[in-house]
Amino acid sequence: MSDDASRETAATDGGVVEHRKLIIAGTGISGLTAAIYAARSNNEPLVFEGTEPGGQLTLTTEVDNYPGFPEGISGPELVNNMKTQAKRFGAEVKNGVLKSVDDSSRPFRVELTNGDVYTADAVIAASGASARTLGIPGEDELMGYGLSTCATCDGAFFRDQKIMVIGGGDAAMEEANFLTKFASTVYLVHRREEFRAEDYWIDRVQEKVDEGEIELMLNTEVTELHGTPEDGVDHVTMVRNPEGHPSDKLDDPETEEFEFDVGAVFYAIGHTPNTEYLEGTGVQMDDEGYVKTKGGDGGGQTATDVEGIFGAGDVVDYHYQQAITAGGMGSKAAIDADDYLENLERAAKAAANEPAAAESDD
Numbered sequence: 001m002s003d004d005a006s007r008e009t010a011a012t013d014g015g016v017v018e019h020r021k022l023i024i025a026g027t028g029i030s031g032l033t034a035a036i037y038a039a040r041s042n043n044e045p046l047v048f049e050g051t052e053p054g055g056q057l058t059l060t061t062e063v064d065n066y067p068g069f070p071e072g073i074s075g076p077e078l079v080n081n082m083k084t085q086a087k088r089f090g091a092e093v094k095n096g097v098l099k100s101v102d103d104s105s106r107p108f109r110v111e112l113t114n115g116d117v118y119t120a121d122a123v124i125a126a127s128g129a130s131a132r133t134l135g136i137p138g139e140d141e142l143m144g145y146g147l148s149t150c151a152t153c154d155g156a157f158f159r160d161q162k163i164m165v166i167g168g169g170d171a172a173m174e175e176a177n178f179l180t181k182f183a184s185t186v187y188l189v190h191r192r193e194e195f196r197a198e199d200y201w202i203d204r205v206q207e208k209v210d211e212g213e214i215e216l217m218l219n220t221e222v223t224e225l226h227g228t229p230e231d232g233v234d235h236v237t238m239v240r241n242p243e244g245h246p247s248d249k250l251d252d253p254e255t256e257e258f259e260f261d262v263g264a265v266f267y268a269i270g271h272t273p274n275t276e277y278l279e280g281t282g283v284q285m286d287d288e289g290y291v292k293t294k295g296g297d298g299g300g301q302t303a304t305d306v307e308g309i310f311g312a313g314d315v316v317d318y319h320y321q322q323a324i325t326a327g328g329m330g331s332k333a334a335i336d337a338d339d340y341l342e343n344l345e346r347a348a349k350a351a352a353n354e355p356a357a358a359e360s361d362d
Contacts, residue, residue, distance in 0.1 A: 016109075016117050020046045021341055023110055023120040025098050025277070028055025029323045030313025031126035032082040033330030034337075038124075039089035041338045046118065047086065048096040050274065054079035055128045056149065056314075057323055064156065066323050075144075078323075098127070098277040103306050121344055122308045122337045125278060125291055126330060129271040129314040129321070134166070138225030142265075146233030147225060149267045151175035152322065155182050161263030164189055164236065166222060172268035173201035179266065180213040187262065189217045192244040219244045223257075225265060235261045273315045282306045291315045302333040308344075310336050 022038055022045040024031050031047060038045040057063065057075035064072040073081075083093060096116065102109035107119040131149035133139055139147065148154040155163070155178060163183040165176040168190040176188045188205065195202055208214040217238075224237040239246040241255045249255050273289045283304045284292040291311035294303045302310040312333035313326035 016119050018046070019107060019119040020044065021120070022046070022122045022124065022337055023048070023108075023118060024124045024126055026050055026055065026126040026128055026274075026313070026315075027053050027079070027083060027093060028126065028128045028313060028326060029057060029079070029082070030128070030326035030330035030333070031055075031124070032079065032086050033327040034124050034126055034312055034334040035086035035091040035093075036082065036089060037331050037334030038337060039086055039091040041334065042090070043334075043338060043341060045086075045091045045124075045334075046120075047091055047093045048098060048112070049093060050097050050127055052128065052130065053095075054083075056131060062157065063153070063323065065153065100277050101281050101309070103281045103283075103309065106308070108308065122310070122340055124302075124310045124312055124330075124333045124337055125275065125283075125304075125315050126312045126326075126333065127274040127277075127315055129273040129290075129318070131267060131271050132269045133267060134222065134269070136222065136224055138227070141229065142225050142227055142233055145229040146227055146263070147265050147267070149271075150321070151178050151266050151268075154264075154266075155179050158182055158264040160184050162187065162261065164222070164260075164262045164265045165268055166190075166265065167268035167270075168192060168195045168197065169268070169270065170197045170201050171270065173197045173205050175266055175268045176214055177201070177204050177208060180208055183213075185212075186214045187217055187260075188214055189220050189222060189238075191219065191221045191246070193218050219246065221245075221247045222265070223247055233262060233265055235259050236265065271314070271318065271321070273318070275315050278309075281309065283309055283311075288318065290318050299339060300336050302329060302336045303340075308340055310340075 022043045024034050024045050024047045027049045035045050035047045062072045063075050097113045099111045099113045107121050108123055110118045159182045162185050163179050164187045165172055166189045176186050179186045220240045222236045222238050227234040238260050239255055239257050241249050246255050275289045283306050293311045293316050294300050302312055304311055310333040312329040314321050
């Protein structure tokens, strides 16, 4: 039976819209790289865009560290180019958010939040991780225009400016330390007196404080960002209370509100992997929800504990979280999925030939 015929049959079977060899969740760099490789392997991937089409890179106005673009390229342009490339080789991209994957039988049953159901022989989870934000005024307008969630991506754009980093964990410490390469001064803002970061990072930051490169703003929070997309961040509104968590104590007479000039703000308050749709499966995840893959050497590095489900990009990688590493993992996932699908096809052909062989023996 042809692929088209099998899809039509599936559409009439239990409300399934369509059957595909491969479904890819996410159109960030990892998902689109996987789509390019999978399409070139004639696996005709169906790619769902999710709630953040293009992933976090679409929030970056200029990408200067992706190889092959000496003059840089905007995040949205890079993503759109990759999407066009994937479609050129036969990938299909649709709007849709995965709600659940049923791995209790094969093929996998993939349900979207709009109620549509698809089946697939293999699934690549490349749905990324969403940076946590504060939800304060000015955030939506200035994201990518002086407000960023990635120091290694955007730090170099703000040379010799005052740069603010918000957070109190390892990520905040690491980003503050990194940004001293560019900033006139880095201001590390934390809503409590004590940091939750490891002693290693606290010590590294304290060295920079002693050298005058970092200033600590403790028991302090940013409540509003000011600026324009044209000119970037201009200043922020802040509140401070000696007991910490000042935004919860605005009526406290000890809470002080003030304005502070700054050229850029970096959030370093963590990421949330978009893996809710895998929670009912046998895919193993860590306490934060990041997918655990086989790793190691050789093939199958992106395989999960469920045969036929693979993980790529920021749903797996909570450390590097770079476009180039996401792309590399996307290519691995597509190659691993192709190997899996070929083995599946060989097994199906062998099973189909067994009755014929048995009849000939008779």
